[in-house]
Amino acid sequence: MGLTAKSSQETIRLRAPEPEDLEVMLSFENEAELWELGTATGPYSRYQMKRYIAENQNDLFADGQLRLMMVRGVEEVAGMIDVFSFDARHSRAEVGLVVRKDLRGKGIGGVALALLESHCFGLLGLHQLYAYIPMGNTASRKLFAAAGYTECGILKDWIRVGNSYQDVCLCQKINCL
Template sequence: MMETAFLHTEEVRLRAVEPEDLGLLDRMENDESLWQHGNVTCPYSRFQLERYIAENSNDIYTDGQLRLIIELCDGETAGAIDVFSFDPRHRRAELGIVVLKEFRRRGIGRVALSLMERYCFRFLGIHQLYAYIQKENTACLNLFHSSGYDTTGVLKDWLYTSDGYRDVCLLQKLNTLIA
């Protein structure tokens, strides 16, 4: 029997961003403790986030990215997972995930990551997924390592934070299902 449920299990589903997710996006994008993990340098306004929701086509080939909301079976939103820096020629994309603090250490991130991989590898035909993770972010490194990602490099002094420069690990996972 052919598997068709790419984006959900009985416990977790990944779904498109809806206008009702404005509060969640505002909470995640404007959480200053998360800024050190990427390139964000200032808050996003609610207006900017509303425009993102309204203008996003949810087509990775059009937008070059795909953000999905991590939702539990009871309807609670637990975070978001993103595929971005999509390169259709080389069939690769970068991954990012945010699980809200109150939902961490429950396996939700692992399930969401697995669902996104399955969608990217089996449905989109992506050859490679990768992530840049701060060396000090052991929880995130453990999540990706336990999901089959290999550390293929360390970028010295890659991110500048209020505490100084931080090294970043490059993690990759290759799709072994397609050539």
């Protein structure tokens, strides 16, 4: 896939998951603190992740989602970015991304988001992308705001964290192409 751009210091590209990505994908998917942000209720096994990599067509229209690996430099996986909850009728999808903790704050997420948007709005013809971001996650809110997403609503008690609930900000970007 020709999704490549430069951050302030290096080349970032997006590519489909490969079998060699199994360990890094498991590390992201099995990070318990990220489960609270999504719908996962437990860890993924190696078997499940191997099947996902092998069987996924990496086609938003066929799979209902599109997962891409963020790669910096030659072949260092820096994170993952997903488009999911795809709604073909209304031409929209949710976006989620995670950057390795040791690489956060280097512009990688912003470059990856711009590449994903270009692909989704340009090639796939989506009308809008959106994200649910916990109100306290100021880094993600800044990232999406810098990418042109509009904070268009607050969803009260949207995610459960431990024994309490937290509000999230709904951010969206409309394709103006």
